[in-house]
Amino acid sequence: MPSNLVVQPVADGVRLLTLHRPQALNALNTELLAELAAELDSAERDEHTRVVVITGNRKAFAAGADINEMAERDLVGILNDPRVAHWQRIGNFSKPLIAAVNGFALGGGCELVMCADIVIAGSDARFGQPEINLGIMPGAGGTQRLLRLVGKPLAMQMVLSGEAIDAQRALRAGLISEITQPELAVERALQVARAIAGKAPLAVRLAKEALLKAQDTDLASGLRFERHAFTLLAGTQDRDEGIRAFQEKRPAQFQGS
Known part of the structure; x- marks a missing residue:
């Protein structure tokens, strides 16, 4: 059973x-990352799991990597860091992933936030990449994902200065999708998750993949993928059920086929 993950x-x-x-403060040590990656692998295989929500506690979502653990690694240890594989598994999760964030989301915590598809943040949340203060730089997507999400000027400021931003600025910059009262962040994330879980699973997966294509491909290629995915969904039973349910004015019962 996971010991660092509920x-x-x-x-x-x-x-x-x-x-x-x-x-x-929920620092992301190797053990926690391994447990998180394993749990996401399990969720990937589980047909009953349609959406995953990740959260921390009221004080911190995750305050970064475990500095004490980092201090024990020499260059060889860094080159063979098992956390790299764990981060890849987390970043490749194909089902919808929602983060409910309160308090600090710094370093690895901010990078974990950026792996999520939707981010609901309490008004007390703070986001940052302070690795520069340790003489290093982000190493789990903190430069690449951050620039794509918030743009070059703010990404440069956050990474090079190590300064954190508050929830309001994160919302304006596009790092998060919604702000709520801190005590309601998890419940709001679960509310959004339940709404998504009620949709057709195949449509949700392909829609997520199509949206992500827009980040790493040109418009023409993205449009081709979108059209191909749309055509695939046109032949599903869930598509027929969705149309019948609309015509009959009742909730759709999607089966993932």
């Missing part, structure tokens, strides 16, 4: 994962 039973198609290293 896993709630799947309900209404939603799996809730809570980072649980409160003594270290």
Whole structure:
């Protein structure tokens, strides 16, 4: 059983994962990242899990990497860092991933936020990449994803100065999707997750993939993928069910086929 991760039973198609290293502000050590990656792999295989929500606690979503663990690694250890594979597995999760963020989301915590598809933040949340203060730089997507999300000027300021931004600025910059009261962040994230979980699973997956294509391909290629995905969905039973349900004025019962 995970020791640094609280896993709630799947309900209404939603799996809730809570980072649980409160003594270290949920710092992302190798063990926690391994547990998180394994749990996402499990969610990927589970047909009953349609959306995953990740959260921390009221004080911190995750305050970065575990500095004490980093201090123990020499150059060889860094070159063979197992966390690289864990981050790749987290970043490649194909089902919708929602982050509910309160308090600090710094360094690896901010990078984990950027792996999410939707981010609901409490008004007390703060986001930053302070690695420069340690004489290093972000190493789990903190330069690449951040620039794509917030643009060059703000990404440069955050990474080169190490200064954090508050939830309001993160919202304006496009780093998060919504701000709520801190005590409501998790419930709002679960509300959004349940709404998505009620949609046709194949359509949700292909829609997510199409949206992500827009970040790493040209417009013509993205449009071709979108059209191909649209055509594939036209032949599904869920598409027929969705149209019938609309015509009959009833909720659709999607089966993922």
